[in-house]
Amino acid sequence: MYKRIAFTVNGKAYNFEVDVRESLLDVLRSHLGFTGAKQGCGVGECGACSVLIDGVPTDTCIYLAVWADGKEIRTIEGVAEKNGELSEVQKAFVDEGAVQCGFCTPGLVLTTTALKESGKDYTREELKRELSGHLCRCTGYQNILKAAEKSLEGHVCTCVDSPHYKGE
Amino acid sequence: MYDIKGYYDAETVSEATALLAENPNLKIIAGGTDVLIKMHGGQLEDAELLSLRKIKSLEKIDLADDGTIVIGAMATFSMVFHNTILKDLIPILTEAAISMGGPQIRNIATIGGNVCNGATSADSASSLFALNAQLKLESKNGERVVPIREFYLGPGKVAINPGEILTEVRIAPEDYKGFAGHYIKFAMREAMDIATLGVAVVCKVQGGSFEEVRIGLGVAGPTPLRCLEAEEYAKGKKISSDTLAEIGKLAVKSTKARTSWRASKEYREHLVEELTQRALKTAVVSAGGAEVV
Ligand SMILES: Cc1cc2nc3c(=O)[nH]c(=O)nc-3n(C[C@H](O)[C@H](O)[C@H](O)COP(=O)(O)OP(=O)(O)OC[C@H]3O[C@@H](n4cnc5c(N)ncnc54)[C@H](O)[C@@H]3O)c2cc1C
Ligand code: FES
Ligand code: FES
Numbered sequence: 001m002y003k004r005i006a007f008t009v010n011g012k013a014y015n016f017e018v019d020v021r022e023s024l025l026d027v028l029r030s031h032l033g034f035t036g037a038k039q040g041c042g043v044g045e046c047g048a049c050s051v052l053i054d055g056v057p058t059d060t061c062i063y064l065a066v067w068a069d070g071k072e073i074r075t076i077e078g079v080a081e082k083n084g085e086l087s088e089v090q091k092a093f094v095d096e097g098a099v100q101c102g103f104c105t106p107g108l109v110l111t112t113t114a115l116k117e118s119g120k121d122y123t124r125e126e127l128k129r130e131l132s133g134h135l136c137r138c139t140g141y142q143n144i145l146k147a148a149e150k151s152l153e154g155h156v157c158t159c160v161d162s163p164h165y166k167g168e
Numbered sequence: 169m170y171d172i173k174g175y176y177d178a179e180t181v182s183e184a185t186a187l188l189a190e191n192p193n194l195k196i197i198a199g200g201t202d203v204l205i206k207m208h209g210g211q212l213e214d215a216e217l218l219s220l221r222k223i224k225s226l227e228k229i230d231l232a233d234d235g236t237i238v239i240g241a242m243a244t245f246s247m248v249f250h251n252t253i254l255k256d257l258i259p260i261l262t263e264a265a266i267s268m269g270g271p272q273i274r275n276i277a278t279i280g281g282n283v284c285n286g287a288t289s290a291d292s293a294s295s296l297f298a299l300n301a302q303l304k305l306e307s308k309n310g311e312r313v314v315p316i317r318e319f320y321l322g323p324g325k326v327a328i329n330p331g332e333i334l335t336e337v338r339i340a341p342e343d344y345k346g347f348a349g350h351y352i353k354f355a356m357r358e359a360m361d362i363a364t365l366g367v368a369v370v371c372k373v374q375g376g377s378f379e380e381v382r383i384g385l386g387v388a389g390p391t392p393l394r395c396l397e398a399e400e401y402a403k404g405k406k407i408s409s410d411t412l413a414e415i416g417k418l419a420v421k422s423t424k425a426r427t428s429w430r431a432s433k434e435y436r437e438h439l440v441e442e443l444t445q446r447a448l449k450t451a452v453v454s455a456g457g458a459e460v461v
Binding site for chain 1: 174201208217271275359360
């Protein structure tokens, strides 16, 4: 069974028929060539396949392609500037040595990008919690957290008696 | 590829119930975080799916004029966590919501799916049990309301009839007003883990005594459950460490814990006794009582 869907990826419009059995990850990787979204576990545990759907981090391995109808999707391929310059979040990941094999990196960069673009403040604990849907088998997470903190500079609240921290 | 034979979208509840009445074999899909995992594991084959994802009216979280809290079945765990009504009135549910899965899962998994999946480990369940939640089920022929305690029948088994859809989770004012509560999820990791035990308590305190206590437990038996004996005992008792210790002991009596790879029966029973007391200690203070030392 096929269904016609219309959606955008990184600002470019697509309109075609998808097999209802396919995940969005299948469509992104196999039909559209956005291979920055990785398949790790395939069951929603690892976050390697995460992309932003209408700005919200979502695991595409357990997201049916038909659900993408009408959505704006952002993958890692759409994060850098058009001229190839890396985004601030990407630069922070490079600068902090937060990338080893790189398999988890697209998802982490996208989630961090969403946090940054939310304009909200986060405590360190909240930041850890927001990144907890991404497994990394290489780095030990410290440098990833540093990169996320750097990306959100000015929006990470470290003062334990601020009302924000208490309200957590 | 998922083993999907057919896929239908409903845009309204009446459209969904009409489709279900026509084809009772349709499998409802909400966030898909249980359904798709089952398909992936081969436990669900040749599925004909009815998606509720386009029914936006089911995502609403509202406070009715009579004080009833109404949570649409399609509200995601992220929506539940960020909702200010729920945070103010029933924080044991928002605490449970944020303890569930990880961010990407919470962004898509729904409270209705959590309840209908029928798992004893469902993170919303112990809180909803403690809050005496009522479930509104709609079918082509009408609607009915079922208390959550009568909804869970066994592991993965719930009291939903063919043709029915869960549309609302409701909490009546008399079940939350004047109560304070606390939720503890005990798990091996702080994120992306299924509970070894879930404990939700609510209590009403007056003049240093318990006026009422309700205790909901997850993973302490084949379904989530309430500790009625302990609750009955607590009524009118002076709040003290002895009273709490007795409540903890009695709570274990209501459980039917078993040994799984996560934890042994004995360990779970120990957790029930200990964590019920800890949760109550915090709840007592939130309810305006003195700290129990
Ligand atoms: C990586 C991962 C981590 C997880 N972690 C947790 C966790 O920590 N805690 C936890 O409790 N769960 C966890 N889960 C399980 C799952 O996410 C939850 O049970 C979730 O709430 C299910 O909701 P859903 O909307 O995705 O349901 P679906 O998968 O769409 O549906 C679940 C079941 O409910 C039925 N259904 C759904 N909505 C309705 C409705 N409105 N009316 C009638 N029937 C309906 C479906 O037919 C199906 O049988 C996890 C799952 C994954 C993949
Ligand atoms: S591949 Fe999707 S979460 Fe692991
Ligand atoms: S860098 Fe290898 S998994 Fe994270």
